[in-house]
Amino acid sequence: DGGITQSPKYLFRKEGQNVxxxxxxxxxxxxxxxxxxxxxxxxxxIYYSQIVNDFQKGDIAEGYSVSREKKESFPLTVTxxxxxxxxFYLCASSIVGLNAEAFFGQGTRLTVV
Amino acid sequence: DAxxxxxxxxxxxxxxxxxxxxxxxxxxxTDYIHWYRQLPSQGPEYVIHGLTSxxxxxxxxxxxxxxxxxxxxxxxRATLRDAAVYYCILRDVEHSNYQLIWGAGTKLIxxx
Numbered sequence: 001d002g003g004i005t006q007s008p009k010y011l012f013r014k015e016g017q018n019v020x021x022x023x024x025x026x027x028x029x030x031x032x033x034x035x036x037x038x039x040x041x042x043x044x045x046i047y048y049s050q051i052v053n054d055f056q057k058g059d060i061a062e063g064y065s066v067s068r069e070k071k072e073s074f075p076l077t078v079t080x081x082x083x084x085x086x087x088f089y090l091c092a093s094s095i096v097g098l099n100a101e102a103f104f105g106q107g108t109r110l111t112v113v
Numbered sequence: 114d115a116x117x118x119x120x121x122x123x124x125x126x127x128x129x130x131x132x133x134x135x136x137x138x139x140x141x142x143t144d145y146i147h148w149y150r151q152l153p154s155q156g157p158e159y160v161i162h163g164l165t166s167x168x169x170x171x172x173x174x175x176x177x178x179x180x181x182x183x184x185x186x187x188x189x190r191a192t193l194r195d196a197a198v199y200y201c202i203l204r205d206v207e208h209s210n211y212q213l214i215w216g217a218g219t220k221l222i223x224x225x
Contacts, residue, residue: 006156035215042200042215043157090156099145099164099204102213104156 003027006091006105013078013085013112021076021108023091029103031096032074036060037088037107046089049074050096078110086112117201122220131188133219135201138182145204146177147213148186150197157200160186196223 004025013019025032031050035043045058049068063082068074074093078085089108094100118136125131137146145164149157161168161175163184168175174187188195200218 040217042217043213044215045213088154092156099162101159101162102149102157104158107154107156109154 004091004093004103004105006089006108008108009106011108011110013110015112016080018077018079019110021078021089021091021110023074023076023105024072025074025093025103026072027093027103028071029093029095030071031094031100032068033092033094033102034058034064034066034074034076035090035092037090043090046076085110116214117203117216119199119201119216119219121217122222124222124224125191127193127223127225128190131191131195131221133186133188133199133201133221134183135185136183137201137203140181140203142181146175146181146184147202147204148173148175149200149202149213150195151200151218152197160199162204191221191223193223193225196221 007022033048034046036046037043044060046060046064047055047058047066049055052068052071055066055068063079065077091105092102094102145162147162148160150160151157161170161173163175163177176185198218198220202213205214
């Protein structure tokens, strides 16, 4: 089935550690996005990429890093510089365009312990 | 950035129509109006989008005001599976990344 897959679903991290969240899509989409969602809030954009080997910062990029070495993959690293990393992280993909539908993964819930 | 305003929550009875309002008074002429919904602990799901004319698909209808400053998502016959948070979003032409600007959404409660 075509879709977008995030792993793991739940992730626990000790303070001071970096952790990488996986996002893979087989929809042949050029654009991929990472969002963060806090309880009762809407989604906030962390990073996005519209083409391989290129990505741009979103509204809350500090403390995060990404790579886009393959069209299908857009991993997100939450670094120790992120002061409040506990959140629900969502990856999405779409074709590039104003009327494009975004497809979302099921999310990764990250908890710092 | 153009923003949207939605009620925090709404209730409806099962098998009745639901009208979810959204205000976007600062919308620009080329911004698309998108609706997504999100079930608890899941990723959002696309519902519908439009620019100027009313739109229908198998999930819902989208009614857009003539001045485009408001829109209404219509679920014709709500079921318990429609209980979710519904987001009205503008796809912003001013940003080259075409990013979706998310608000807090409307929590739709369906009563059996």
